[in-house]
Amino acid sequence: MYKINGKEFKCSVEITNEIFNDKWKLGIVWHLLNGSKRYKELSEDIYQITQKTLTVKLKELEEKKLIKREVFAEVPPKVIYSLTPIGKKLQDTLNAMNNWGIEYAKECGEITDNYVCEKKH
Amino acid sequence: MYKINGKEFKCSVEITNEIFNDKWKLGIVWHLLNGSKRYKELSEDIYQITQKTLTVKLKELEEKKLIKREVFAEVPPKVIYSLTPIGKKLQDTLNAMNNWGIEYAKECGEITDNYVCEKKH
DNA sequence: CTGCATCCTACATGATACTG
DNA sequence: CAGTATCATGTAGGATGCAG
Numbered sequence: 001m002y003k004i005n006g007k008e009f010k011c012s013v014e015i016t017n018e019i020f021n022d023k024w025k026l027g028i029v030w031h032l033l034n035g036s037k038r039y040k041e042l043s044e045d046i047y048q049i050t051q052k053t054l055t056v057k058l059k060e061l062e063e064k065k066l067i068k069r070e071v072f073a074e075v076p077p078k079v080i081y082s083l084t085p086i087g088k089k090l091q092d093t094l095n096a097m098n099n100w101g102i103e104y105a106k107e108c109g110e111i112t113d114n115y116v117c118e119k120k121h
Numbered sequence: 122m123y124k125i126n127g128k129e130f131k132c133s134v135e136i137t138n139e140i141f142n143d144k145w146k147l148g149i150v151w152h153l154l155n156g157s158k159r160y161k162e163l164s165e166d167i168y169q170i171t172q173k174t175l176t177v178k179l180k181e182l183e184e185k186k187l188i189k190r191e192v193f194a195e196v197p198p199k200v201i202y203s204l205t206p207i208g209k210k211l212q213d214t215l216n217a218m219n220n221w222g223i224e225y226a227k228e229c230g231e232i233t234d235n236y237v238c239e240k241k242h
Numbered sequence: 243c244t245g246c247a248t249c250c251t252a253c254a255t256g257a258t259a260c261t262g
Numbered sequence: 263c264a265g266t267a268t269c270a271t272g273t274a275g276g277a278t279g280c281a282g
Contacts, residue, residue: 004230010168012222013215017147022274026138039244047131053275055245065229076243086228093217094134100214101133107207108186109125160264171256176265197263
């Protein structure tokens with residue numbers, strides 16, 4: 001049994017599932033696994049996320065201590081987002097999800113192009 | 122690039138993320154990795170899911186070809202749910218999520234008990 | 243560039259009752 | 263036992279505009 005911020009979980013899979021039970025957070029982490037990025041870069045890299053949602057999700061990830069936010073006092077402003085150590089540990093999970101997605105596409109869909117994300121893990 | 126049921130995905134992580142972008146499906150698969158189960162067993166094992174939601178999620182998993190549904194013509198009725206081969210391949214992903222959840226609890230929460238799910242992988 | 247403030251809607255989930 | 267049928271609701275996410 002686990003307790004995080006007063007909330008109880010009976011199984012550790014529940015923890016991971018709840019944190020990433022949304023449309024975008026996993027994708028943000030996936031992109032940050034390539035290295036630190038600015039707000040603008042993320043908003044360009046992550047297909048079709050709106051600015052508002054990106055801001056919300058980055059804040060959630062920061063609150064959950066998965067990413068670090070660094071503000072540079074410049075004009076124009078510059079903010080760098082990067083993964084914390086525990087955030088980086090999501091690499092294994094994301095890799096497994098990535099591999100399974102490919103398997104699933106082979107079996108139940110089609111691969112229409114050789115373009116595969118813009119990852120270089 | 123991938124296409125599944127007419128829908129396009131730019132990255133295989135997106136596929137996995139979209140399928141499991143809900144509160145329950147991953148947990149159902151996680152339980153079925155222990156072996157086939159009846160409807161009733163699932164509804165008892167999976168903490169606090171309602172019957173309606175369980176039915177909806179089982180149907181979705183079946184449509185996506187992750188589980189198989191077998192009906193036995195008996196009275197009272199008997200229905201067995203089990204993972205398909207592609208469903209079973211989620212083992213790696215679930216294991217990774219399980220491990221990460223434990224790491225996260227160690228770092229950002231607390232482990233209040235030695236009870237860890239009822240898994241025996 | 244990096245956000246925040248509003249308004250709005252769809253959908254996932256829950257509560258409850260009922261059935262072959 | 264294994265579901266269906268209704269009704270209700272919270273909230274994630276989108277659209278748009280503004281700001282330091």
